[in-house]
Amino acid sequence: MQLVAEPIDIGTRSPTVILNESDAAELGVHALERIQLRHDDRTTIGIVELTDELVSEGTLGVTRRLGHIEGTIDVSVAPQPNSVYYIRKKLNDIELERHELGRIVRDIYEERLADVELGAYVSATYTNGLSMEETLHLTECMADVGESITWDESIIADKHSIGGVAGNRVTPILVPIVAAAGLKIPKTSSRAVTSAAGTADTMEVLCDVEFSVEEIRDIVGETGGCLVWGGAVNLSPVDDRIIRAETPLSIDPRGQLIASVLSKKKSAGSTHVVVDIPYGEGAKVESLAEARELAEDFNRVGSHLGMAVECAITNGVAPVGRGVGPVLEAREVLATLAGGGPNDLRVKAIRLADLLFESAGVDADAAEILDSGTARETFREILAAQNGDPDVVATDLVPGRHTHTARADRDGVITHINNRLVNEIARRAGAPRDPAAGIELHHRTGEMAAEGESLFTIHAESPDKLADAVDLTERVEMVRVRHPDEALVDRV
Amino acid sequence: MQLVAEPIDIGTRSPTVILNESDAAELGVHALERIQLRHDDRTTIGIVELTDELVSEGTLGVTRRLGHIEGTIDVSVAPQPNSVYYIRKKLNDIELERHELGRIVRDIYEERLADVELGAYVSATYTNGLSMEETLHLTECMADVGESITWDESIIADKHSIGGVAGNRVTPILVPIVAAAGLKIPKTSSRAVTSAAGTADTMEVLCDVEFSVEEIRDIVGETGGCLVWGGAVNLSPVDDRIIRAETPLSIDPRGQLIASVLSKKKSAGSTHVVVDIPYGEGAKVESLAEARELAEDFNRVGSHLGMAVECAITNGVAPVGRGVGPVLEAREVLATLAGGGPNDLRVKAIRLADLLFESAGVDADAAEILDSGTARETFREILAAQNGDPDVVATDLVPGRHTHTARADRDGVITHINNRLVNEIARRAGAPRDPAAGIELHHRTGEMAAEGESLFTIHAESPDKLADAVDLTERVEMVRVRHPDEALVDRV
Numbered sequence: 001m002q003l004v005a006e007p008i009d010i011g012t013r014s015p016t017v018i019l020n021e022s023d024a025a026e027l028g029v030h031a032l033e034r035i036q037l038r039h040d041d042r043t044t045i046g047i048v049e050l051t052d053e054l055v056s057e058g059t060l061g062v063t064r065r066l067g068h069i070e071g072t073i074d075v076s077v078a079p080q081p082n083s084v085y086y087i088r089k090k091l092n093d094i095e096l097e098r099h100e101l102g103r104i105v106r107d108i109y110e111e112r113l114a115d116v117e118l119g120a121y122v123s124a125t126y127t128n129g130l131s132m133e134e135t136l137h138l139t140e141c142m143a144d145v146g147e148s149i150t151w152d153e154s155i156i157a158d159k160h161s162i163g164g165v166a167g168n169r170v171t172p173i174l175v176p177i178v179a180a181a182g183l184k185i186p187k188t189s190s191r192a193v194t195s196a197a198g199t200a201d202t203m204e205v206l207c208d209v210e211f212s213v214e215e216i217r218d219i220v221g222e223t224g225g226c227l228v229w230g231g232a233v234n235l236s237p238v239d240d241r242i243i244r245a246e247t248p249l250s251i252d253p254r255g256q257l258i259a260s261v262l263s264k265k266k267s268a269g270s271t272h273v274v275v276d277i278p279y280g281e282g283a284k285v286e287s288l289a290e291a292r293e294l295a296e297d298f299n300r301v302g303s304h305l306g307m308a309v310e311c312a313i314t315n316g317v318a319p320v321g322r323g324v325g326p327v328l329e330a331r332e333v334l335a336t337l338a339g340g341g342p343n344d345l346r347v348k349a350i351r352l353a354d355l356l357f358e359s360a361g362v363d364a365d366a367a368e369i370l371d372s373g374t375a376r377e378t379f380r381e382i383l384a385a386q387n388g389d390p391d392v393v394a395t396d397l398v399p400g401r402h403t404h405t406a407r408a409d410r411d412g413v414i415t416h417i418n419n420r421l422v423n424e425i426a427r428r429a430g431a432p433r434d435p436a437a438g439i440e441l442h443h444r445t446g447e448m449a450a451e452g453e454s455l456f457t458i459h460a461e462s463p464d465k466l467a468d469a470v471d472l473t474e475r476v477e478m479v480r481v482r483h484p485d486e487a488l489v490d491r492v
Numbered sequence: 493m494q495l496v497a498e499p500i501d502i503g504t505r506s507p508t509v510i511l512n513e514s515d516a517a518e519l520g521v522h523a524l525e526r527i528q529l530r531h532d533d534r535t536t537i538g539i540v541e542l543t544d545e546l547v548s549e550g551t552l553g554v555t556r557r558l559g560h561i562e563g564t565i566d567v568s569v570a571p572q573p574n575s576v577y578y579i580r581k582k583l584n585d586i587e588l589e590r591h592e593l594g595r596i597v598r599d600i601y602e603e604r605l606a607d608v609e610l611g612a613y614v615s616a617t618y619t620n621g622l623s624m625e626e627t628l629h630l631t632e633c634m635a636d637v638g639e640s641i642t643w644d645e646s647i648i649a650d651k652h653s654i655g656g657v658a659g660n661r662v663t664p665i666l667v668p669i670v671a672a673a674g675l676k677i678p679k680t681s682s683r684a685v686t687s688a689a690g691t692a693d694t695m696e697v698l699c700d701v702e703f704s705v706e707e708i709r710d711i712v713g714e715t716g717g718c719l720v721w722g723g724a725v726n727l728s729p730v731d732d733r734i735i736r737a738e739t740p741l742s743i744d745p746r747g748q749l750i751a752s753v754l755s756k757k758k759s760a761g762s763t764h765v766v767v768d769i770p771y772g773e774g775a776k777v778e779s780l781a782e783a784r785e786l787a788e789d790f791n792r793v794g795s796h797l798g799m800a801v802e803c804a805i806t807n808g809v810a811p812v813g814r815g816v817g818p819v820l821e822a823r824e825v826l827a828t829l830a831g832g833g834p835n836d837l838r839v840k841a842i843r844l845a846d847l848l849f850e851s852a853g854v855d856a857d858a859a860e861i862l863d864s865g866t867a868r869e870t871f872r873e874i875l876a877a878q879n880g881d882p883d884v885v886a887t888d889l890v891p892g893r894h895t896h897t898a899r900a901d902r903d904g905v906i907t908h909i910n911n912r913l914v915n916e917i918a919r920r921a922g923a924p925r926d927p928a929a930g931i932e933l934h935h936r937t938g939e940m941a942a943e944g945e946s947l948f949t950i951h952a953e954s955p956d957k958l959a960d961a962v963d964l965t966e967r968v969e970m971v972r973v974r975h976p977d978e979a980l981v982d983r984v
Binding site: 008025030051084088092114115116120122248251427 | 500502525542543544545546580584607610612616619737740742919
């Protein structure tokens, strides 16, 4: 069927085309089915939505995601992508071959899969699992699509945290420590998806974070490291789409997690990677045994791919640092690099950096580099290279002026600080979009608090969002205070 | 956040709302996430798509599916529906409680689930299965939503085929036989989804098929039966949405199949149901053992619900009848009711009707009712009640005038006729949208064919579609002809 393609300004996550209902009936397609558009010797797949009037008969509305397609084109029903057959195979719990995983990755990359199919893919890998062989193949296939960076150096350091812990802004401290020791560490980070701040959100308080591959090479060449947003470089386009399907379901299949992390590291050209695996109640990984298994799998897949992957199994039950939210976290990063800052953040950054040094066979001491001010100097260079103010100090950063302080309702011990609730309350207060919004924790797990003593302060940029955050705070127990006798039997 | 709602003419399968990107960022929602709209004391859930220009800042584009919402409304991020938690539970292979299945059914009914989640639901029930208990609860929950019909009679007969066989137009023959015996049989049927014709498509050649529940009562009151399209009455709205998710994945979990069929029968007020289970190579059910298990499950769930469900396990390897496509099938229905028609179609209709009689304890003989012309008379009454021409005869119906006849390329035996290919080629020829398009089979499995003898004829309403169908025919082996020696070892 011939239709006249016309651009239409709708931004969707899938390559939507809008068809008049009578053309759709003529073609024999329903909403959400696929059609193929042949134009300029290329074939593009579109996912159908229907209209009565918005697009008239004989016209095809082409949304933004499909790029520029105009004029008379040939439209037909698209065949079902092969990968749907392989997804069904995995639902039947049959191990997938390398080429089958490659086809799935390719079809996700080219956005040939409808959401229903993507939901089935993540469900299948979650419920039936991925073998070591499959994980390895999936990682390689995911690394093969999108951009990649190559380096002349034989050692390229990198770091990843599987997440789930509020605060935990270790990366901006670790990167300058490692770079100051003479290693290259081109670190790409994410923005927050469900948390109050990602490393990219925190760094954006201090400097630019969106750079091209070429710019990243220059910054790293100049300073040894960088702290940029991974989303601006197309290192793992498939990962973003898989995460989009996992997020609403709150599932994160282990094999998929390993493939996502290591394919990104492979594309970034990393050779030595340290992975932070926080574990414990409320963390992504609940038990030590599970954390150890995951660490072993990371290790094995990494070594198959020629990467040295070391895992640090860390405490994931409570936030790391005292500030949660872009400005509050940036302030602690600056304080820690200046020799102060919360002790747990400092110790964790040093420990992970030392693990990287050990793995790469580099004779360096992270604590010494941090205490001598060399890491701080390197961080200033990175800030300057990323168009930030190298002279910024912690006190320059001001958290949101609308505040509410929560107080202990009894004398007792802080037995638990709920990571998930910290993130949720900070998000209600406006983080990460309002960078000055967030939470300041005044006590840590294990400390004593007297009745009426302040437990934490919520900061917001607007009174409405503060009220929203306070409202949730009053209905849940973000910080658990128990009488010392009770605390002994309380489950932490 | 307050936005001004404005209708926008886009028809989608989900309740899409179109947000300006800056409003979405302010709200903190991404494409495909849910927002809730509060208006006139009601709360409606919308699934977000983004735009730069189509909808300006401060405005919310409301697509057709959401109904009429206009003026200033309060918009906020919608909480995740509880059913997502239960879907994840099922992915973890934990049996679901009745109220959990009820929540899933309710959320599907209210279109609160995104496609990714719907994909996960059908994947979970497919890969981990549904227990007898779960199937029973699911059936009841599905029957509870949408419309239902009640009858004064103590016996309401019904029939269903799980499908997959081309031709197979048993229903329009069985319904008048059963009605002529004095039973009420209010039969609702589907249109073709992936086949060349559904019973509703075939009946539409002869009369109207879209009626309300009240009209159905009148037709059945008058004639004893009806042959209408189920989609026009809202008996199982959830089923349609589940099928939409299963179709692209080509999965049809057994428990879900039973729940879909029996919830619809329950809503229709049926008390005695005969289910046709075709089995064999290429059918939905491949082995006799599997067919028997399915029959037993149908039986058990039916009796829990107070319905007598009898299953007929039939041959599903080849088409039933000789014509495939609305006009060709309608012609055979008329011929069979007039005492002729293909023998397999006649025998199957008689067998299924007798099974219903036996199950309902009715002393009647289907062959006698058919041969005496009583069934034909009842069929004429149904046609008249459904605004058709009661005097129509088989020769009034003319298949598509553009034809192509395929011939045997050797002397041999017809060892196989591929149902899936028959449907696919008939669809390419234009069926079911072009009612006169379809395939006429000149030989049946087991018959001899000489080289050059005609095997089947494709009918189309347009030369283009005929060419399309012929093109596929030449690349595949729809009818398998083998030398008698070969045929002995050929797998049928």
